[in-house]
Amino acid sequence: MRTGIVKDRRYMEHNMGASHVENPMRIDAIYDMVEKEITFPYLEIEPRPATEEEIQMIHSLSYVNLLKETSGKERVVLDPDTATSARSYEVALLAAGGLLKAADLIIEGKIQNGFALVRPPGHHAERGRPAGFCLFNNVAICAEYLIKKHGFKRILVVDWDLHHGNGTQHSFYDRNDILYFSAHQFPHYPGTGYWDETGLGSGKGFTVNVPLDPGKTDEDYLFIFRKILSPITALYKPEFILVSAGFDIYRADPLGGMMVSEDGFGALTSELLALAHDFSK
Structure with a gap:
């Protein structure tokens, strides 16, 4: 690879x-x-x-x-x-x-x-x-580029940053050709990303937010990826997966409250690579 x-x-x-x-x-x-x-x-x-x-x-x-x-x-x-x-x-x-x-x-x-x-x-x-x-x-521009230049029909954007990606969510909130999935600390900046923010119109159900209390560990994030993200991905069958990989969920980040380790980031990446292998040909 x-x-x-x-x-x-x-x-x-x-x-x-x-x-x-x-x-x-x-x-x-x-x-x-x-x-x-x-x-x-x-x-x-x-x-x-x-x-x-x-x-x-x-x-x-x-x-x-x-x-x-x-x-x-x-x-x-x-x-x-x-x-x-x-x-x-x-x-x-x-x-x-x-x-x-x-x-x-x-x-x-x-x-x-x-x-x-x-x-x-x-x-x-x-x-x-x-x-x-x-x-x-950057990630929203790339998702739209894949749709408009390369003709993709289904793009998955996964965002594991400590903060909710309000800009990315709002870019595609009423569309179903780009599914936005975010796991983030809440309440926290920027104040968006609650469970009930799921999209509008034809985009209803294609925004998935997982707001989290501080203190979540490797095991917590792996549970979210395996029990929530993975079945959603299996249903959606994305042709391309993009990741907003913010590392402020790291356990030693001075501004964050999460407890993800170096090995945890590796495990999350492995989960995403497996999903890409299975669905994004």
Whole structure:
């Protein structure tokens, strides 16, 4: 099984400030670990920037222009949590495009799965505004890209981040061609993601939220994946699976309340790979 990893030091050029928790040191540390500790062969994927047309599959033109206007400016504060630096717009295009490049390589058969180690993150970004450190909604853009460019009919988006992916949910809330599944700490930022948020119209039942109290362990998450996600996936039969893999459910995360271990992340990944093998041909 060949894995592709999207990796580029240009992602460090987005900088919301040295004291901000979402800072370039995070991805720098991850890249160092990849280079020093991964022993299996993998394809290193050089990202491409997403086009503005690809970004506008999810985001409004006015919002894209708002972010474009921050180019070259040392600091623009967008909301209490989110800011840009001189290269943030270009790096955000590269983050979305890196995910699209990995998806294309999977479809072309050059890799079997991919891990996009990109920033800025995306799942809080709404159609017309940033939120929660996020500029463009990378995973939502990729899901729509798979539908519109490659003709897929059923995409599953799994989100295990500590926080609910409000932007991703809202992007597809009235549709059944993209099923959104999120397990997250609740109540917590951004305040969305309760059990009764299940979709609207033709999308009713195609948003699945699993709000959780703090303190959930590897065993708890594996139970959720095996007893809730797995049977839903078997019924839906997705053609492609995307994952918003936020690691703030880690037991040592200073801002979170979950207790997932390193081995737990490996086990959750194995569950998703098995589902992809069974249903996403």
